[in-house]
Amino acid sequence: MEKRLSHLVKCIGTTGFVLATVLAFGQDSLFIMRGTWDQLPEAPQVLRLNTSANWSEQNAILEREADLASTLVIVNADSTSHQWALLMGDTEGITIESGDTTVVNLPALPMGTYRLGLIDGEGSGLGAQSMLQVGLQSDANLALFHWNLCDWETDQMATWSSGTEPDPTATYVPNYFSINEQTYPTTLEDPNALVSVALGDTCWIAVANHGQMDHVLHFHGFHVEVLTSNLQPARIGWSKDTVPVKKGEGLTVQLVANQAGIYPVHDHNLIAVTNAGFYPGGMLTQIIVDP
Numbered sequence: 001m002e003k004r005l006s007h008l009v010k011c012i013g014t015t016g017f018v019l020a021t022v023l024a025f026g027q028d029s030l031f032i033m034r035g036t037w038d039q040l041p042e043a044p045q046v047l048r049l050n051t052s053a054n055w056s057e058q059n060a061i062l063e064r065e066a067d068l069a070s071t072l073v074i075v076n077a078d079s080t081s082h083q084w085a086l087l088m089g090d091t092e093g094i095t096i097e098s099g100d101t102t103v104v105n106l107p108a109l110p111m112g113t114y115r116l117g118l119i120d121g122e123g124s125g126l127g128a129q130s131m132l133q134v135g136l137q138s139d140a141n142l143a144l145f146h147w148n149l150c151d152w153e154t155d156q157m158a159t160w161s162s163g164t165e166p167d168p169t170a171t172y173v174p175n176y177f178s179i180n181e182q183t184y185p186t187t188l189e190d191p192n193a194l195v196s197v198a199l200g201d202t203c204w205i206a207v208a209n210h211g212q213m214d215h216v217l218h219f220h221g222f223h224v225e226v227l228t229s230n231l232q233p234a235r236i237g238w239s240k241d242t243v244p245v246k247k248g249e250g251l252t253v254q255l256v257a258n259q260a261g262i263y264p265v266h267d268h269n270l271i272a273v274t275n276a277g278f279y280p281g282g283m284l285t286q287i288i289v290d291p
């Protein structure tokens with residue numbers, strides 16, 4: 001295998017550096033894509049970060065090693081220009097024109113869960129935001145799950161996709177709430193949103209809040225330990241059944257599956273466990289521990 005890879009790198013020549021990065025990290029480009037989110041009855045137009053030019057309703061996550069700077073290729077396959085940023089409270093973005101490809105630098109970061117994506121109004125309003133996992137893949141014995149949390153107001157999204165800016169003074173009344181761009185019960189069909197483990201397993205869950213409001217996760221059956229947080233580092237080491245995830249936060253929790261059964265996990269704000277007002281829905285998934 002190693003021989004084949006080195007042969008490939010040689011053949012590629014000038015693009016060898018890019019290929020070597022792809023080989024090291026598995027994935028090295030994100031495509032800014034526009035499409036329809038068919039899961040919602042309103043079928044809103046949305047923006048997503050996909051790993052290729054093949055449309056997916058789910059944003060792709062990005063993985064990097066800890067404490068190592070790297071690069072990322074971003075292809076703007078959308079019809080308008082967008083502002084890209086590694087979202088860490090930093091509001092400075094890089095403008096990527098429609099059809100352009102840009103290589104951006106990712107700094108060396110400590111282990112953790114971070115956010116990246118578009119920070120222009122339309123880009124964030126239509127949901128092109130995802131998670132950067134740093135150093136979470138290093139232990140092959142640990143199962144790793146991820147939850148990209150978001151809230152959505154379909155009227156506001158329709159305004160963005162019609163090319164106008166929503167009234168910033170209007171009250172924000174989100175009508176959908178998602179984990180990995182899925183609403184319950186579809187969350188249970190997503191192997192990253194549904195935590196399925198064996199009794200005695202330890203797993204990590206990377207969580208990022210891309211929405212416009214805080215989300216407070218309530219775990220039934222387990223206390224989880226906060227391993228990393230970009231906005232609330234004072235909470236690292238806390239072991240709780242209820243974990244607030246602030247707007248803009250990326251955090252990582254550890255769950256030790258010490259009892260068998262099926263347990264719900266949900267946003268404790270009950271409007272967030274509905275789909276367009278109907279319960280149950282939204283930001284709700286399960287932990288299934290096989291005996």
Ligand SMILES: [Cu+2]
Nearest residue numbers: 218219220266
């Ligand atoms: Cu609960």
